[in-house]
Amino acid sequence: MSVDGWNTVLVLGGIRSGKSEFAESLVADAPTVRYVATAADASADDAEWAARLAAHRARRPETWSTEETAADPRRLADVIAAAAPNETLLVDDLGGWVTVLLDPAHQPADDTATIAELAAAVRSCAARLVLVSPEVGLSLVPTTPLGRAFTDALGAANRAVADACDAVVLVVAGQPAWLKPTPARAASVPAQAGPAPAGPAVNGAAVAAEPAALPEVLTPTPPPPAAPPAEPATAWAAPTMALPMVATGLVIQPGMELPMPDEYAGPQAIERLATLDVPGAGLGALERVVGFAAATQGTPTPAPWGSVRVLLLHGDHAGGASAGTVTGESARRARQARAGEGALARLAAECGASLQVVAAPAAAPMEDEPALSGEQVEAALREGWRLAEQAADAGVRLLVLAACGAGTEAAAAAVLAATAGAEPPAVLGRVLTDAGEIDDAAWMKRCAAVRDALHRTRRSPRGAKDVLAELGGGDIAIATGVLLGATARRVPVMLDGPVGLAAGMVSRDLAGQARHWCLLADHGGDPAARLAADVLGLTPLLDVRLDLGEGANALAALPLLRSVLALAATLPTRPSLTAGASGRQEPEPGEDEEEDEREFVEPEPAGPGPTTTEPDGQPVDPSGRRAG
Template identity: 55%
Template sequence: MSEDRWNTVLVLGGIRSGKSGFAESLVAGAPSVRYVATAAGGEDDPEWQSRIEAHQRRRPQSWSTEEVSGDPVLLTELLLSAGGDETLLVDDMGGWVAGVLDPARQPNDDEADVKNLAAAVRGTAARVVIVSPEVGLSLVPLTPVGRAFADALGTTNQELASACDAVALVVAGQPTWLKGSAAPFSVTPPEEPTVVMSRPIAMATPTAPAPPPPPAQPPVEPVVEEFEPATVVVPVTAPEPPPSAALSESTMMLPLVASGLTEIKPGMDLPLPSSDAGPDARERLAGLDLPGGGLGALSEAIEFAAATQNTTTPRAWSAVRLVVIAGSRAGGAVAGTDTADVDRRIAEAERGEGLLGRLAAQAGADVSVLRTAPVGAMEHGPVTDEAAVETALRDGWKLADAAADAGRDVIVLAGIGAGVEAAATAVLAATTGSEPVATLPRVLVPGARFDDSAWMTRCAAIRDALHRIRQEPRGATDILRQIGGLDVAVATGLLLGAAARRMPVLVDGPLGLAAGLVARDLASQTRHWCLLPEAGTLALVKQGADVLGLTPVLETGLDLGEGANALAVLPLLRTAISLASAAPVHPALLGEVGDDGLDSSPAAPEDVDDEGPDLDFNTSAFNALNYREPGA
């Protein structure tokens, strides 16, 4: 048994229960994972293929995939041959049972296959997480094939539950341990837990959301924050301040009780958006009374809003907070940068002026600016230390808490800083193996002129930094400490905190994508709370979005800078979401003239016979199992 007292875990759950996401979180901190896929068939079923592709996009690039769908014995052999330093994620046992019951294998001792699998689970030296559907709570299937499958899967689950160290049941995304418990994978033994507390951050008290601005846009009242490194470290067992005292403090002084933060580490279990509301909202669009082809690419934003709000008729975001994170670096990463011009743009954002201020005023958004401490040159050594990274992560989490406590319903993440493009390129290369020279943006100087000499200097700095860390650990905090910097760390913490508070984030530009890549290795759920409103022109952003599985809503070619692209298209996104929620069903799809489509007791269809109503089964899963009726 491993040092955190588990080697094998069985994760049970119904369809769309979040069981796979929870299982993935248990192994997210492993250096490498072998994803063992059991699904067979379904090549002609687009819906089934889309499910498989969604799982594939969610996996980190460091994971490998192994197919065992051809023969159920392959899984047993794989478990017995796996080494003690390996981590396996088997998803799921429904496909394995389907292979066991395949008529092509009959006659066969199916019970012996199940017993041998359970024995392999007991005897494996590797860490293993097994995902399996829980079908025992549904109706008894009406067909012999369905009943055979349910019985075989139930028997298999019982055998595996007996063999595993821990068993969890996931319902509506919430896990409950039925046997033992399992902490997420950790590479090193956990140290004595501590809570790092920051000095108070000066921040104006947030006001209630303002009504839509009049045509003459008033200046935005900015919320200005100052970043300071942590100065006090106290044990986690220290007594917490009483609630009455805590609630009387300013927003940024509040303890992190709202989101339950205790320690930021790989394998964090954060909420997921609704897995049903988004697809249901997209399907609903097909029946709306809209002319022509409907809302087109804007359907992506509608589906995202529906999933994050857990409703098929989402409301448009009305209380927006623009969070601007300003960082600075040294060395080759800032070659060609006019630091005075960067400081000018940061100061404009703090005053609610400039491009970001004007766009924020048009969107009715307030502005929060946080300056991070300068960091070193990535080519010479780590850009910051571990304590500063931990503090920056927590400060970012607090920014998300502050937005949620102020009643905001969406965050637009922006960055202004020297060398952020180089840092984001280095993070992308270190986490995905991409080629920096293919993704590093060119250096544009005033006058629409490119400084290619500065671009080559930045490339050399990234090359030297990647060579320096070639044998170093590549964990999330290691990447931030070595090459990412404090602004990327704050943005990462904000994404984590936003997911914990179930708040959507509109990412835009290199900083948001770099933070998304790092946050994915701390909690895989974070990317599901992120939307890329506009692709922009940077290959860095497009490739990072592809790795994260983020589909840009629009590709208009905007290149206004971080945060500005998202704010520029935000009014269109809000219009589409409002229109999709308010539009009625097309009259041609209604049962009769005057029907509003909401009648809860429609007349029975004429083809229903006396033996009972017809049942509308979703047969996609059974098609994928390649079942054949006996004698067929």
């Protein structure tokens, strides 16, 4: 769940501090969340408390399920202990749990033992877990026995749970302060792998040494310590180059003004290449990668990309778009990547790149209905922006977009048809079976799905968000957010395949600057990638026609591109460029300076014509012929 390795987190905060909204933003990336409500229902005469509970319920997405534990406070520990590793739990909050625990209906009870059971359940929890609790220890000691009992019990619960959690954050006036740094606990984090010299650990188990260590596999991550505002409805009036990355306050809209690469550094880097001491004619077509790196780094001598992160977007498309794909194949690929296995993970390991698998919302059949709702599109765009923000904060210098969903090719073809006027059959690649045979029937089903989707939306707007909602789906929407967020943070993105390039097409209406931060290593022979690259003005650096899956082709080319940048940064200038105009070396500081004051002598002319302009002393015939 965290790029730093935590699996459980306690969110503390005062009344109306924004702690619940912050906790909800931590699990916003999860496909499903089990919301554990601990407070008892409001009484009939407490309308204000009923309104608070209703507001909490209204904020929960439809994909979340709710579980009540108010009837039995001991049941909370059982729910947490029984949660599966693939689940995400949000407990809100421990204040309500302590209130029920102290209720006379549950007395006599061993409060200390119950709190200890809860802490033990949190410590052993295999699921991703976020707990919310009020911090009341900063106020005066209550004047009533019941108030003192509540604060004492809640303080004991907070201390015990904080000790059991991997991370603790205190939210004050909407601003989070991380109290407990994240320890490295690979054994407790599902699908977490970290490279180590003696062999990395994957899911807590040692892995034998291989030619290259497993890539650093990152689990879905919470937002960095930049808190949401106190009120979710707060929106920014206009976009800027430093938009805050919060769960609810970011406004992504057409016409955003984002930064451009340095317009001078790129040409200067290309000119500098002509002066390098290379034995041959130079870097050829790969000069472009030097110019791109120079422009995006803002220096004529760019450095090879050190920290690289691969974002693998996993989101399936239902209906005819996925015709010909094996059921569950994309999920298997995503599991492989999380375990540090498969082509993408192995190539990431060879490049020393970290790998993060991102679950995108599944898209509905676009031929029958919109692929996503408007709210889902907004959430996916913000999620992509947040992923780019997290990468930039972690020091990542290059992002690689990858995808492994079913039906992505058809969704990209539909986006190209809507944004570039392409004909779906011309941009839909052939469908291959597991045996490597061409499946024409599946290809025709995909073409028909795209055709029907375009017919259904023929009168719909063609704005960026409209295209994502009607045709694009969750993976393309998140990829679009990644491009925008990376542009805002000046992080270049390497595209490789239809999803990333379709996102580039959509991003033009939101921020035209985004395409200038994109690099295309190879189109892989994909017709959609070829057309989108042509429209975006992205010339592939290579043409080796690899077909290893979206993202893998870019990683295969990355070592070569790094080598080119290393040469451009370290090779010296040719010795001949340091010599004088006559070809000899520059004089030493002590040489006679009179050489610079020598009398100028006109050189003898070369080629046909007289060798002098002086008369030769012979008579000249008036006819123009020489006499004699």
